[in-house]
Amino acid sequence: xxxxxxxxxxxxxxxxxxxxxxxxxxxxxxxxxxxxxxxxxxxxxxxxxxxxxxxxxxxxxxxxxxxxxxxxxxxxxxxxxxxxxxxxxxxxxxxxxxxxxxxxxxxxxxxxxxxxxxxxxxxxxxxxxxxxxxxxxxxxxxxxxxxxxxxxxxxxxxxxxxxxxxxxxxxxxxxxxxxxxxxxxxxxxxxxxxxxxxxxxxxxxxxxxxxxxxxxxxxxxxxxxxxxxxxxxxxxxxxxxxxxxxxxxxxxxxxxx
Numbered sequence: 001x002x003x004x005x006x007x008x009x010x011x012x013x014x015x016x017x018x019x020x021x022x023x024x025x026x027x028x029x030x031x032x033x034x035x036x037x038x039x040x041x042x043x044x045x046x047x048x049x050x051x052x053x054x055x056x057x058x059x060x061x062x063x064x065x066x067x068x069x070x071x072x073x074x075x076x077x078x079x080x081x082x083x084x085x086x087x088x089x090x091x092x093x094x095x096x097x098x099x100x101x102x103x104x105x106x107x108x109x110x111x112x113x114x115x116x117x118x119x120x121x122x123x124x125x126x127x128x129x130x131x132x133x134x135x136x137x138x139x140x141x142x143x144x145x146x147x148x149x150x151x152x153x154x155x156x157x158x159x160x161x162x163x164x165x166x167x168x169x170x171x172x173x174x175x176x177x178x179x180x181x182x183x184x185x186x187x188x189x190x191x192x193x194x195x196x197x198x199x200x201x202x203x204x205x206x207x208x209x210x211x212x213x214x215x216x217x218x219x220x221x222x223x224x225x226x227x228x229x230x231x232x233x234x235x236x237x238x239x240x241x242x243x244x245x246x247x248x249x250x251x252x253x254x255x256x257x
Contacts, residue, residue, distance in 0.1 A: 071179040072107035078178035121159030145220035153191040158202035197238035
């Protein structure tokens with residue numbers, strides 16, 4: 001296992017902790033019960049961290065990734081781009097990869113833990129003041145707009161992939177889970193709408209909150225507010241198609257009807 005460690009984490013981390021992170025995961029469960037992607041909190045010499053493990057999903061994927069970066073590497077790269085764009089993401093601490101003749105075998109990502117931070121879905125279900133919800137929605141809208149302005153598209157931006165932390169009384173959104181993110185040299189309206197539809201469909205929010213969120217998003221991107229109605233209709237259509245897709249697989253993930 002080869003490791004790349006961020007400078008700020010280097011003084012606190014040691015080879016024993018990194019080796020144990022790899023060893024504990026490999027012996028933690030039997031092969032049949034192990035998830036293809038697994039994550040947990042762990043104590044390190046520098047404090048609690050978040051560990052995220054990846055395995056190739058199939059033999060075909062092993063072949064594909066003979067030349068491509070691993071999922072952990074892709075998540076590291078995409079999170080770095082978002083951080084450079086001013087989007088809140090958990091601090092990147094270390095990445096480990098094991099490769100062989102058939103491509104990468106497994107990879108591990110170590111990030112800031114954000115322990116105790118609820119997901120956006122959990123936060124939206126709790127009791128919160130209207131002002132707090134409005135401020136959080138505005139910050140999240142600007143974060144998503146900044147991501148799209150960079151030609152970055154999350155492709156799995158639902159309520160469990162946004163964490164909510166607090167700075168005093170102010171809620172702050174943190175985006176997570178970037179290994180499937182797509183980067184283009186231009187901004188694709190279709191992919192923007194897909195990201196917005198996943199948030200729209202998989203977070204509990206009222207109609208006014210959804211309209212306000214999209215209005216803030218368009219304003220942050222410099223899109224004429226007269227386009228709001230067209231964007232609302234497009235996001236709603238895409239949301240219902242996503243619902244239909246999951247219904248066809250026997251899963252109902254919709255959060256509002």
